[in-house]
Amino acid sequence: xxxxxxxxxxxxxxxxxxxxxxxxxxxxxxxxxxxxxxxxxxxxxxxxxxxxxxxxxxxxxxx
Numbered sequence: 001x002x003x004x005x006x007x008x009x010x011x012x013x014x015x016x017x018x019x020x021x022x023x024x025x026x027x028x029x030x031x032x033x034x035x036x037x038x039x040x041x042x043x044x045x046x047x048x049x050x051x052x053x054x055x056x057x058x059x060x061x062x063x
Contacts, residue, residue, distance in 0.1 A: 010060045014053065021049045 020026065030045040 007060060007063070011057065014056055014060065018049070018053045021053075022046065 027042065027045075030042045032041055034041050036044060
């Protein structure tokens with residue numbers, strides 16, 4: 001029972017981190033005219049955060 005509660009709390013914390021990571025003030029930092037390998041930095045940031053969130057969710061759930 002305690003493990004399920006801890007897992008739920010970690011998932012809620014990860015959700016809140018994801019909300020902050022893709023919120024406007026943070027996205028504005030990466031909204032520049034630069035690109036890496038021809039891909040805009042903002043796109044790399046958004047898809048990178050998305051991939052990290054999915055990986056962390058899988059890691060938390062499988063623990």
